Amino acid sequence: MHIRTLNALAAALAVVGLAACSGMGAKPAATFSQASLPDAVKVPAGHKVAMETVGTGDITYECRVKANAAGQYEWFFVGPDAKLWDRGGKQVGKYYGPPATWESADGSKVTATQVAVAPNGSGNIPHQLVKANPATGAGAMQNVSYIQRVATQGGVAPAAACGASNMGQKQVVKYQADYIFYRAG
Template sequence: MFTHRAKKHENSFVSAALAVVFTVFLPQPVHADSVTPPPVPADIQVPAGNKAFLVGHAEGTQDYICLPSGSGFAWTFFGPQATLFNDNDKQIITHFLSPNPFEADASRVTWQQSQDTSTVWGAGIASSSDPDFVQPGAIPWLLVQVVGAQDGPTGGGKLTETTFIQRLNTSGGTAPSAGCDLSTDIGKKALVRYTADYFFYKQDD
């Protein structure tokens, strides 16, 4: 009797263990990420035939330098420096200004994937400061067209299908209102903090 009960208990344990193993290793359903941009002004809408596939939440600076302008002086934008994070606060992309090898090294805003270093360069084609969408004192919302794309050195291409990028939900980042008034201010830099959401688009299959 003791042996029978022990054997029965052992069989129950094995069955339970196998159930756990099969639960762990059976293929799990795959859910595609859903990227839904917010409403935007009509002049920065992405052309039909493209769909959003990635969003990054940026934290960084918009960088300005004081230069001569006309008969005076003005803060002149010379590039962004930002890190883009996903919804889990994991770094996914860096954003900066760099030479575009597809345009004879013309300086373009750049996005580089943090893991595979695939890179895209963009040119702004439209902007909006529509007060129905853009916060007071925030840099404009933008529509950027990709003008260069390059796989990472090991062939990674998480960004290289990108066709357009929108900069939305901006806060901060505008040039200072003072501090660039005299010849002695020439060369002075201002790194102005900003946040934004960048939505990446590719051709709709």
């Protein structure tokens, strides 16, 4: 009986020891760093990352007459249609417009006003900083103060000709971007 008690105690201590060691060396998930971004699209001090997502989807453009330039045409940004994924690959929301709207899977959503953009290389839509409007619905978008669009890939206006012969034609282009949500704090 005494040996069984000692074996049980040894087994219990081994389990406790393994549990204590399991967290050793584990690094907490890194929070997004703004360090490499142009100053124009950095979130002001006093705001912290609340959520990081990757948006994948489409941007629609339409061939229209260029504003204030009769007889000239351009591809006009109509709006996005993308799914938002967390860093683990789970869909957590969607992004669509107009107006530009980020909607969480919990039903809360937020629109925003552009503050600044900065180039992100040829063939990529620019980095962007927007100031969030008050959210509707309780959930993940509640109290979001700013949203950054970074790590953009694709999404620029089509290279196809845009003129009188195809005015009104729409083109859809693929894109991907990280959307980083901030809250005051």
